[in-house]
Amino acid sequence: MPEMPEVEYTVRQLRSSVVGATIDEVMVFWERTIGHPDAATFRAETAGRHITGARRRGKFSLLDLSGDLFIAIHRRMTGNFFLLTPGWHIDTQLREEDPAAWSTKGPSFIPPHQSDETILQAVSLQVLVEPVLATKTAYCRVCFNLVDGRRLLFTDPRKFGRIELWSRQQEAEAFKGLGLEPLSENFTVAFLTEMLATRKPSIKQALLAQDIIAGIGNIYADEALFYAGIHPLRRADSLTPAEIHSLHEGIVVVLTTGIEHGGTSFNDYRDMWGEAGDNYSHMHVYQQHGQPCGRCGTHIERILVAQRSTHFCPACQRLTGE
């Protein structure tokens, strides 16, 4: 699942590619992907709008539109963007031929030239291009057709992702219950102290609660706790001022570093809308169980906290203060 740093650099990619473009029409292949308002209104209201900006709020990617509207996209488990150059065709035959398969897979996207060119060219394109492209364009739920001929696909195999349309006046309503941005000036040690003072569950759960800090997920919660030397099962309201101070610093450091690595991988990444960067090679504890801790050499352990797999160093992050 993408977390704040992954969403942040997706937003930067959107900013450098589709801001300034105009939406011709939006094709909705799975209506429940549109979370607000209904799919018909969404299509009617977005047609002809200019994309004026790209922003992030928590784990939402936002596209600002002309007319004081914005689109909020939450990718959840498997949602992804994919941008096609002009000339691609959409094949929706499956809708009539096999409705069950259609509801799972959605349309097929055919590269430019393949449909009309000679058989030889088509075959070579299939051999060279199909294995890569077919996996990327499958499971398209919503397709933004731009006036310049490009198509911005939202693919989502598991269909948990949601796309919403709101007016700028409704922004508070759209994000009600969403906590502070951890890289904003408002996210201070005092704020974190106040929020944690009332939380009895574990600090890991408190970090995952989106109503305190927006955008932190499993990866960065584990990394921030390692940074601060705090055991993930500590009660949130039991942290000392010094620990809260380190945790605050850890949150900012791991998120900032994550964004930098995402940005780095984006620079030499040929496919703009593929996998989420090389962050994994910079992890200290996340999915490092069985590996030696970089600080002390003790093996990193994995436990379950509130159904979430949680990684920590039992020596650097002790549960009891001794």
Ligand SMILES: [Zn+2]
């Ligand atoms: Zn350690």
